[in-house]
Amino acid sequence: MPSVICAEARETERFGERIGRTLQGGEVFALEGDLGSGKTTFVKGLARGLGFSGTVTSPTFNLVHRYEGGRARLLHFDLYRLQTAGELETLDLDGALESGAVVAIEWPERARAALLAGRTRWVRFEDAGSARRRVTVE
Numbered sequence: 001m002p003s004v005i006c007a008e009a010r011e012t013e014r015f016g017e018r019i020g021r022t023l024q025g026g027e028v029f030a031l032e033g034d035l036g037s038g039k040t041t042f043v044k045g046l047a048r049g050l051g052f053s054g055t056v057t058s059p060t061f062n063l064v065h066r067y068e069g070g071r072a073r074l075l076h077f078d079l080y081r082l083q084t085a086g087e088l089e090t091l092d093l094d095g096a097l098e099s100g101a102v103v104a105i106e107w108p109e110r111a112r113a114a115l116l117a118g119r120t121r122w123v124r125f126e127d128a129g130s131a132r133r134r135v136t137v138e
């Protein structure tokens with residue numbers, strides 16, 4: 001499992017950006033890690049790498065944000081506040097997974113069943129002391 005240490009937020013963002021540059025659309029990232037572990041920071045980098053130049057913010061309350069204008073659309077889910085299975089259907093995660101967009105999902109354990117389709121890349125974010133994060137891509 002390739003693992004990198006990111007010493008500060010910008011490094012985590014740059015790591016996401018490097019991956020983002022390789023994406024074509026249709027890739028799915030399940031981002032696992034505690035609150036504040038760097039998942040959204042990584043997604044900012046993914047957006048950058050896809051060529052999206054606008055502001056990327058946490059979809060804490062809307063549960064999903066859409067970013068257009070890069071090489072592929074980016075759908076960024078945050079399921080932390082997901083309450084019911086019905087809500088998940090309203091978000092249309094399944095549709096997102098088939099849409100050809102790049103999909104990034106924070107708190108994916110809340111939607112594991114829908115993600116078992118395969119092709120999901122699991123990325124784990126861990127505290128590695130001071131401001132460092134260990135980021136592991138499956």
Ligand SMILES: Nc1ncnc2c1ncn2[C@@H]1O[C@H](COP(=O)(O)OP(=O)(O)OP(=O)(O)O)[C@@H](O)[C@H]1O
Pocket residue numbers: 006007008009010011012033034035036037038039040041042058078080106125131132133
């Ligand atoms: N090495 C690092 N990598 C990423 N973020 C870092 C790092 N060091 C410090 N930080 C800070 O930690 C916070 C990470 O926030 P971020 O929103 O990316 O976390 P998150 O995993 O998405 O949390 P949540 O589950 O609450 O959505 C930011 O305030 C960032 O500046």
Ligand SMILES: [Mg+2]
Pocket residue numbers: 039040041058078106
């Ligand atoms: Mg987040």
